[in-house]
Every structure is written in structure tokens, then in C-alpha cells.
Amino acid sequence: MSAPYKKRMRSCEKDITNEHYYRFDILNAVIDFQVEELDTRFTDSSKEILTLGASFDPRHNFRAFKSEDVCKLALKYYPSDFSSNDMRALDLECGFFVADIQKDPRFENTTSVSDLCRRMVEFDKSWLYPMIYRLICLLLTLPVSTATTERAFSSMNIIKNKLRNKMNDEFLDDLMVLYIERTFAGTINNDDVIAEFELSGTRRVKFS
Structure with a gap:
């Protein structure tokens, strides 16, 4: 070289x-x-929420944990999930959380946030630090919500095309749910749907 x-x-x-x-x-x-x-x-808000969420990275003995980032994450991105009392409780929990976890040998070799969440439940830390546990659970839903949003936009482009651009929002929502969850929808029997539709009210024409 x-x-x-x-x-x-x-x-x-x-x-x-x-x-x-x-x-x-x-x-x-x-x-x-x-x-x-x-x-x-990725938007600036998406990058910031991932940066703040990195405080729960358990590698290197929770070296990345920062109380101010944890409180900022809850206050800025999950305001409806944390009241003012919850925020004060979260701030107090941050003062004890890392010191407690670092001394507990059962949390050694924790490699991910999901592993941390599982061990908190397993070793009764979730009730001891309920606000931190709630915030970790909210963080773990990020991949699911992101994937669902991407699938929703992709489905909208397929369903509401130039030939079907005048459908109302309610009908579009129903079609998108069926398309996104098409694997599950494929297991539903059409005869059962028709029977339930008939039982929901009187019809001019009988389907069966």
C-alpha cells in the first residue's frame, strides 16, 4: 500500500x-x-430522536447515558405520554438508574435497548423505574411506526392513482388497510364477510 x-x-x-x-x-x-x-x-427531527434515544445504549456499561437527553426526549417528542409530574419523576429516576444498573451483575453484557427492556421486566426494574421503562417502550415502537408509515405512502401511490383519484378519504383508508395487511386479509373467507354483511341490516338484494 x-x-x-x-x-x-x-x-x-x-x-x-x-x-x-x-x-x-x-x-x-x-x-x-x-x-x-x-x-x-431523514429529517432533522428523526435524526435528533435517534441521537437522544442513544442515551439508552447499554454498551460500554451505559457510557452514553445522559439525563438531560432522556428528559429532552420525553418532553419534546412524547409530551402527551408524560405529564409535568411524570417529567419530575423521570428526572429523579435518571439520577439513580445508571448507578443502580451498573452495579447489578444481571445487566452485564446487555447489548441492545430491547435486551435492556426485557431484563428490566425480568429483574423487576420496570416497576422501580416506571418512567424510564415507559420511555424505552416508546422508543422500541419507532421501527414499527417508521415501517408502517413507509408502507402507507407506498400503498397510497398504488391505490390512489390517476384513474382513481376522486375516492373519498374513508374509502381510501379502508383500501389501504386491506392492502397493507394483505397477508392477513388473504386468510379471510369471502363467504364469512358476505354473511356478516347480510346480518348487519336489511338489503334490497340477497347475496346468498
Whole structure:
């Protein structure tokens, strides 16, 4: 890697080594491209909520835990889930949480937030730190809500196309639910749907 870099079997115009070429001209360029792509894909609020949520990263003995980030996460992104009393309780819990968990040998080798949540329930820490446990549970729903939102937008583009752009919102919602959960919808028997529809009220025409 310390040899002079040659471009197409001829010496490069720049006096650089192979290491310099592959590290700066290739690797760093790819990293810059990926960072730029991520910046355009995720909003500032999405990046901030992930940054604040990283406080619960249990690796390196909870070195990333910050009480101010935990309180900011609850106050800014989950205001309907935490009252003013809950916020005061959360602030108090943060003062004891890390010191308690770090001394507990049962939490050694915890590798993820989901693993932390499971162990808190298993070792009765969820009732001792109810506000922190609630916030962790809310964080764990992020991948589900994000995936559901992406599927919803994808479904909307398929269902409400140029030929069907005048349907009302209620009908669109019903169709999107059926399309998003099409695996489950495929297990429903059409005869059962027709029978339940007939029982819901009188009809001009009988379906069966």
C-alpha cells in the first residue's frame, strides 16, 4: 500500500501512494456520499430522536447515558405520554438508574435497548423505574411506526392513482388497510364477510 499509485498501468499525475488513493479518493468519497444520502432521507427531527434515544445504549456499561437527553426526549417528542409530574419523576429516576444498573451483575453484557427492556421486566426494574421503562417502550415502537408509515405512502401511490383519484378519504383508508395487511386479509373467507354483511341490516338484494 505504500507503493506509488499507478493509474491504468501508468504512473498517476499526482505523487500519491496506493493507501492514499484507496483511503481518501475511494473510501472517504463513498462515506461522504452515504452521509449525504442519509441527510436527505431523514429529517432533522428523526435524526435528533435517534441521537437522544442513544442515551439508552447499554454498551460500554451505559457510557452514553445522559439525563438531560432522556428528559429532552420525553418532553419534546412524547409530551402527551408524560405529564409535568411524570417529567419530575423521570428526572429523579435518571439520577439513580445508571448507578443502580451498573452495579447489578444481571445487566452485564446487555447489548441492545430491547435486551435492556426485557431484563428490566425480568429483574423487576420496570416497576422501580416506571418512567424510564415507559420511555424505552416508546422508543422500541419507532421501527414499527417508521415501517408502517413507509408502507402507507407506498400503498397510497398504488391505490390512489390517476384513474382513481376522486375516492373519498374513508374509502381510501379502508383500501389501504386491506392492502397493507394483505397477508392477513388473504386468510379471510369471502363467504364469512358476505354473511356478516347480510346480518348487519336489511338489503334490497340477497347475496346468498
